[in-house]
Amino acid sequence: MLANYPINLAVCRQYQLIKLAWNGYQCAPESLDAVILDKLEGQVEVAQRLMTVVLASPESVDQKVAVQEVDVAIEQLQSQFDNSDDFNLCLEKQKMSKKQLQQVIYRDLLCEKTIEAQSLHVPAVKTKEALDYYQKNKGRFSHPERRKVSHILITINDQYPENKSTAAKKRINTIRDKLRDNIDDFSKLAMQNSECPSALNNGLIGTVTRGQLYPELDNLLFLMPIQTVSSVVESEIGLHLLLCHEIYPPSELNQAEALQEISLQLYEHRKKKQQKKWISSLLSVS
Structure with a gap:
């Protein structure tokens, strides 16, 4: 056991x-x-x-x-x-x-x-509660601009010869050169070379909003046209190439969508509050 x-x-x-x-x-x-x-x-x-x-x-x-x-x-x-x-x-x-x-x-x-x-018995959010919150905060309920993105990561790590700074930069620049001729090879090159778990999904990170990626990636991604590959960009975990697949412009949520989102957020907040209260009680006597 x-x-x-x-x-x-x-x-x-x-x-x-x-x-x-x-x-x-x-x-x-x-x-x-x-x-x-x-x-x-x-x-x-x-x-x-x-x-x-x-x-x-x-x-x-x-x-x-x-x-x-x-x-x-x-x-x-x-x-x-x-x-x-x-x-x-x-x-x-x-x-x-x-x-x-x-x-x-x-x-x-x-x-x-x-x-x-410890939060199984937290009461559900009533429709009136969600509606009151919506009426007071209508301006908050919109979809910000989103972008569908893939990346290739080469880490920098002096413990491994192929990941020392000079070698890593050479590797990712070679990949970038290959993509100049054929952007359709991005998925294949991500699977073959990327040192991120997303390589298992052809390098796909998914659809993101501003602030979800490292600042260096964020700043570059939200300036890119669709179906383009970025220049090499460095973050604290290594060197990246980005591929911007799609751009989804900002949009407003309708009331039904907003109420659903509010109910979920308020319920999760109640659960977390109850869990933190219980954990605090344990820590106070430990």
Whole structure:
């Protein structure tokens, strides 16, 4: 049983670090610079303290995580790699066995379920509440300009010869030169070369609004015409090429759409407030 498997706190911390690096920067911890890595390690300590008090709470006893749920989470993690050999090699580099990975994911899911359960009885948002909010804040309910974008990422990391600054710049400029002749090769070149998990989806990031990407990417993307590839742009995680697929101009939400969005936002706010209140009560006595 995973619930009874011995807990290795060092492995738990390493998994949290990997998770934060992938979620925040779309790369492994070893690809990050010292400043960002130090910031993430601080976040790991906070996350570990939170997980410890949540899993020690009486409420966690009532929650169950099925083996199938752990398996699905591992499959999702593995899907970010080109193949199972690369995935297994990553585990070896992190000195993490498959059993340990199962255990840390089990604990992660159990923590999430326990926190989520503390807001199950939050009351739904009434139509009148949503309507009142809409009437007072009509100007807020519009779709800002959005752009559908793909990218190719080459990271800069002095630990690897091919990712040292000079080599990385040469690699991405070579890719850019190939795209001058045929923009349709972007998907193929992204799959072959990009060091971002989006490479598994032909480099597609998706549809974004201003402020969702790194500032350097944001500033460039929202000046690009459609069906064009950018010049090479550098962010804190490496070198990028952007492809702007589509531009969606700003538009107003109708009242029905706005009320649906308001109800969801107010409900999520209530849930988060209830969860934070419960967590604060745990931390105050820990």
